[in-house]
Amino acid sequence: MNRQEVGTLGEKLAQKFLKRKGYRILETGFRCREGEIDIIARQKDYLVFIEVRTKSNLNFGTPEESITQSKKKKLIASALAYINAHQKVPSLWRIDVVAIEIDTKGKAKRIELIENAIGQD
Secondary structure, rough: OHHHHHHHHHHHHHHHHHHHHOOEEEEEEEEEEEEEEEEEEEOOOOOEEEEEEEEEEOOOOOOOOHHOHHHHHHHHHHHHHHHHHHHOOOOEEEEEEEEEEEEEOEEEEEEEOOOOOOOOO
């Protein structure tokens, strides 16, 4: 599997996983000038922006370790752009990360949800 296929598979796995956890998916692949958000969902009173990181090997660290400071800033800016462009969104929001490790056959070995993974400071 190439990188794009791994990423697409990871996003599909993440959506199923999040739905089972009670998240209501509102949008996927939101793009704006500031960047991209993989999944936007509602979970209880929160608007949740979700970054999905999928890896097929751990040679360069875990999926969650691959989020750079630059990516964190882009995620926050993209979340704010979404909030500013949409009316009637919850005032409470956060950025979660779904870290996924898959084997060579594309089966999930690990799916982990990290709530509020990226602070808004």
